[in-house]
Structures are given as structure tokens and as C-alpha cells.
Amino acid sequence: xxAETQADLAVSRIAGAIGEPARARMLYQLVxxxxxxxxxxxxxxxxxxxxxxxxxxxxxxxxxIKVWAQGKRRYYxxxxxxxARALEALxxxxxxxxxxxxxxTPDYLRAARTCYDHIAGALGVALHDRLRALGWLIEAxxxxxxxxxxxxxxxxALEALGVDVAATRTLRRRFAFPCLDxxxxxxxxxxxxxxxxxxxxxxxxxxxxxxxxxxLFVTSVGRREMLTRFGLRV
Numbered sequence: 001x002x003a004e005t006q007a008d009l010a011v012s013r014i015a016g017a018i019g020e021p022a023r024a025r026m027l028y029q030l031v032x033x034x035x036x037x038x039x040x041x042x043x044x045x046x047x048x049x050x051x052x053x054x055x056x057x058x059x060x061x062x063x064x065i066k067v068w069a070q071g072k073r074r075y076y077x078x079x080x081x082x083x084a085r086a087l088e089a090l091x092x093x094x095x096x097x098x099x100x101x102x103x104x105t106p107d108y109l110r111a112a113r114t115c116y117d118h119i120a121g122a123l124g125v126a127l128h129d130r131l132r133a134l135g136w137l138i139e140a141x142x143x144x145x146x147x148x149x150x151x152x153x154x155x156x157a158l159e160a161l162g163v164d165v166a167a168t169r170t171l172r173r174r175f176a177f178p179c180l181d182x183x184x185x186x187x188x189x190x191x192x193x194x195x196x197x198x199x200x201x202x203x204x205x206x207x208x209x210x211x212x213x214x215x216l217f218v219t220s221v222g223r224r225e226m227l228t229r230f231g232l233r234v
Contacts, residue, residue, distance in 0.1 A: 017062040018090070022047050023055045026076075027064060028091070031084050034185030035068060035075035068146075070180050105183035112216040114209065118194030119201065120181050123218065123234060127197070128178070128189045130232045137176065137189070148176035150193065161229070162203075163196045 018024055022045035029036055029044045036044075042052035056076060059065045064083050068075045078084050103110055112123035119127060131137035136154025140147035150158065155165050169175055171192045179190030189197065201207045206222030209215070218226070218234050226232045 014062050014064065017058055017064060018087075020055070022051070023059055026052075026055060027059065027078070027083075027087055030065065030076065030078045031087050033077070033084075035077040035180055036185065037073055037075060041076060068180060075180055075185070103183045103185075108215050109213075110183045112207065112218060113214040114198065114216060115179060115181070115188065115190070115214075116195075117198060118179065118188065118190050119198050119207075119216065120179075120183075120188045121216070122184060123216070124188030124194075125181055125184045125186050126232060126234070127226075127230065128187055130230050131189065134230070137193075140175075146177055147174070148178065148189075148191075148193070150176070157229070158193070158196070161197075161200050163193075163200060168192045168196055 018027060025045045026041045029041060038052050038056060039049065041056065042049050045052060045055065047055065056065065060067065063079050065076050066079050068077065110121055112119065112121045114120060115124070118124065128137070131154065134153070136151055136157055137148050138151045138154075140149045150165065158165055169192075174191040176189060176191040176193040178187035179194070180186070181188045188194070201222065202209065204221070204225070205219055206225050207216045207218050223234045226234045
């Protein structure tokens with residue numbers, strides 16, 4: 001009986017957190033999987049930054065959202081797919097639909113570009129997702145969400161490309177981590193592994209970079225190699 005009462009209270013708290021209109025607008029803005037800053041969510045919810053902070057704290061307390069610090073910015077996303085499914089189910093009951101996220105980044109930068117020394121943009125995000133789907137890129141020991149390691153098959157695949165994985169591990173920088181993409185608001189691959197892949201792409205002429213821009217252009221060779229080696233259509 002005690003366990004049932006505690007479960008009822010937990011459901012009530014979560015329902016109350018979702019049920020406030022401003023918080024609901026914030027949550028539904030995150031259903032598409034793209035992260036947002038508190039400023040962006042404040043605008044969506046039509047509340048002041050200070051009020052948005054209070055709402056976000058409540059949503060975090062109920063484990064509906066999580067925060068991701070990158071540089072000076074803090075990005076918010078849903079805690080997990082189960083939250084998205086619950087919100088989608090509520091939308092079905094309510095009989096409403098939501099607008100999709102539309103990046104305001106120029107197309108040539110959104111498609112592919114460098115982020116420091118790794119691949120970003122739609123290409124970087126797609127490559128990150130593909131490496132994860134193949135099981136080559138895995139969570140680092142300890143289950144940290146902000147760090148990756150390479151599975152044995154991933155090591156073999158990168159070494160076949162010419163990446164010295166053992167040497168890459170000795171560099172005085174993070175080995176691999178999810179780097180939030182500012183145009184796609186999803187992760188691309190950062191760290192030494194991400195830098196190695198960009199180096200390979202440029203060296204093998206899979207991509208070319210403009211001299212006065214961070215934009216990358218995938219070559220015909222690159223499109224063929226991305227498909228052959230990663231099963232990724234570019």
C-alpha cells in the first residue's frame with residue numbers, strides 16, 4: 001500500500017510539472033530531439049528568464065529534462081525517449097500537432113563545416129549517429145554520457161582508414177565525446193577521434209574546405225567512401 005501511494009504521488013508530481021502551460025511549451029519544444037538554451041525556452045514559453053529558470057529547475061527535479069553545459073552555454077533536452085513518448089501520447093489525446101525545428105543557419109554551413117578540428121553540421125551529426133548505430137562508438141567505462149570509447153570493431157574500422165588509434169589515445173586531450181552542434185542542436189563527434197576523422201577526410205580528399213570559411217564540401221570520392229565504409233549516404 002505504501003509503495004502504491006508513493007507511485008501515485010510520483011505520477012501526480014510529474015503530471016503537475018507537465019500540466020503548467022509554460023512548462024508544457026518548453027517540453028514540447030524539446031520533443032524533436034534538438035537541445036535549446038534557457039533563453040530560447042523562455043521565449044517559447046513567453047516568460048521572463050528568471051521564471052524560465054524556475055520552470056526548468058522543476059522539470060529537472062522531476063527528471064523530465066537534463067542540462068548539458070558546453071562552454072559558457074547550457075543546453076536543455078528531454079531526459080530520455082520515454083519522456084518524448086509520453087508527451088507524444090498526450091498530444092494525440094489533445095488532438096494537436098507541433099511545428100518542427102527549423103535551423104536558421106545558412107545552408108552551406110549547416111550541411112558540413114568544421115567545429116574546431118572536427119566535422120560538424122548535418123554531416124557531422126549523421127556520421128556520429130551512424131558510428132553509434134554500427135556499435136563502433138560506445139559509452140566510455142563508467143557509463144558517462146559525455147564521453148565515448150571505441151569498440152573493437154570501431155578500432156579496426158578506423159585503423160583501416162589510417163588512424164593510429166593507440167597514438168590517438170596518448171594525446172593530451174579528450175579521446176571522444178558528444179559535441180553539441182549549434183545548427184542541428186544534436187551531437188556530432190568531438191575529441192581526438194573526431195579530429196582524426198576530419199584529418200582523414202581532408203587527406204583522402206573526401207572533403208574540401210574553403211580558405212575563408214569553416215564550410216566543408218563533400219567530394220564525389222567522399223560520397224562514395226562514406227557509403228562504402230559507413231553505409232552513410234551524403
